[in-house]
Amino acid sequence: MDTILVVNAGSSSIKFEIFEITGGGGLQVRVKGQMDGIGTHPRLHAASRDGAPVVDKSYDAHSVADVPAAMAATGDWLRTQELDLRAVGHRVVHGGPDYDRAVVVDETVLGRLDQYTSLAPLHQPNNLAAIKTIRSRRPELTQVACFDTAFHRKHSAVAERFAIPEKYYQAGVRRYGFHGLSYEYIAGRLREIAPDLADGRVIVAHLGSGASMCALAGGKSIESTMGFTALDGLPMGTRPGQLDPGVLLYLFSEKQMTPHEIEHLLYHESGLKGLSGISNDMRELEASQAPGAALAIDYFVYRIALNAGMLAAALGGIDAFVFTAGIGENSPLIRERVAAKLGWLGITLDPPANAAARTLISDRSSRTRLYVVPTNEELMIAQHTLALLSRA
Numbered sequence: 001m002d003t004i005l006v007v008n009a010g011s012s013s014i015k016f017e018i019f020e021i022t023g024g025g026g027l028q029v030r031v032k033g034q035m036d037g038i039g040t041h042p043r044l045h046a047a048s049r050d051g052a053p054v055v056d057k058s059y060d061a062h063s064v065a066d067v068p069a070a071m072a073a074t075g076d077w078l079r080t081q082e083l084d085l086r087a088v089g090h091r092v093v094h095g096g097p098d099y100d101r102a103v104v105v106d107e108t109v110l111g112r113l114d115q116y117t118s119l120a121p122l123h124q125p126n127n128l129a130a131i132k133t134i135r136s137r138r139p140e141l142t143q144v145a146c147f148d149t150a151f152h153r154k155h156s157a158v159a160e161r162f163a164i165p166e167k168y169y170q171a172g173v174r175r176y177g178f179h180g181l182s183y184e185y186i187a188g189r190l191r192e193i194a195p196d197l198a199d200g201r202v203i204v205a206h207l208g209s210g211a212s213m214c215a216l217a218g219g220k221s222i223e224s225t226m227g228f229t230a231l232d233g234l235p236m237g238t239r240p241g242q243l244d245p246g247v248l249l250y251l252f253s254e255k256q257m258t259p260h261e262i263e264h265l266l267y268h269e270s271g272l273k274g275l276s277g278i279s280n281d282m283r284e285l286e287a288s289q290a291p292g293a294a295l296a297i298d299y300f301v302y303r304i305a306l307n308a309g310m311l312a313a314a315l316g317g318i319d320a321f322v323f324t325a326g327i328g329e330n331s332p333l334i335r336e337r338v339a340a341k342l343g344w345l346g347i348t349l350d351p352p353a354n355a356a357a358r359t360l361i362s363d364r365s366s367r368t369r370l371y372v373v374p375t376n377e378e379l380m381i382a383q384h385t386l387a388l389l390s391r392a
Helices: 067-079 107-114 124-137 166-170 180-193 245-253 259-268 271-276 282-287 291-315 325-330 332-341 351-355 377-391
Strands: 002-009 013-021 027-036 043-048 053-058 084-092 142-147 201-207 211-217 220-224 320-324 369-372
Touching: 002 067, 002 124, 002 377, 013 067, 013 377, 027 053, 027 067, 027 377, 043 067, 067 124, 084 124, 084 377, 107 124, 124 142, 142 180, 142 377, 180 201, 180 211, 180 220, 180 320, 180 377, 201 291, 201 325, 211 291, 220 291, 245 259, 271 282, 271 291, 282 291, 291 332, 320 325, 325 332, 332 351, 332 369
Parallel strands: 002 084, 084 142, 201 320, 320 369
Antiparallel strands: 002 013, 013 027, 027 043, 043 053, 201 211, 211 220
16 A cells, blocks of 8 residues: 655654555554664664554664664664555755745755754754655655745734844745644644634644744634744743843853854753753653742743733634643643633633543633644644645
């Protein structure tokens, strides 16, 4: 059966899924897996759609020291599965001003995407490394880049621009927004879960190690908390979120920090990790009694509530609020505390429903509905890849 491979390459792990193309152009998961511990304790593990393990293999750290090596090792195993592989779809974080939809990758596309590495240094190099590795081994295989920025590219001029001279906008300095594949999936799921919200006003909170929020009107993104890079908006695991640009000028001029040192601070030492002094993992912070852990959680909740007010203003009110991603889907405490801050928006939580992580977690008396909807970025990538194959 024809299949599509979906790849989401990070700095220390590569997540992948194999989708079978079913009759009528549908998609069904066949295998889901991950190569993690790249460069330290590499391990390839995967399971079939029924949860049965199909591989669990460890590697020497020197043999799988980086993303290209991890992609090559994963590819070696995939070739043993006798897949009739039609295409590979990739998550690429930044599409810049050039790409507002998924695109088949060629050398021109790769060259353009390389230019945006400085705008997403945690993600872009690894996303592109996976593409380049496959191109070197299977140059005839169709590869598709699916962008986290694409879903937000229809924002209005006032939502997209910074208040700086026009020449910088023309050079690509603008508010892009991220996590678009996740928001696109949630918008589609809401049409199934609550069809009456298809034309409504919805705030979606994608809360994970990377975190952002998006305002949906009629299923379309009209505003997002992230901007030019994936540093803006909410505090994240190791990224600070909204920060006065003057702080950066101060660090540069008064503390004599180099651009590289500032970049490391912003991408690796800030956010929940920086505030708590303990961890970037919300599970560890929730389990800790340390004052720094409590401060980090308080700050996270506070900033979510502040940004909800901003997005509600952009929408002119809201009809529903959705939690998704790792923290949003798995932390009843964060959902409870955020809901308590959003009572002014007409939200009333149903505690038993929240504890059970049901789809609808608002009380019957709530004027604004509250949902927990698991995201599925890999399925969105597979769908975009299949659509481009169908048009080829």
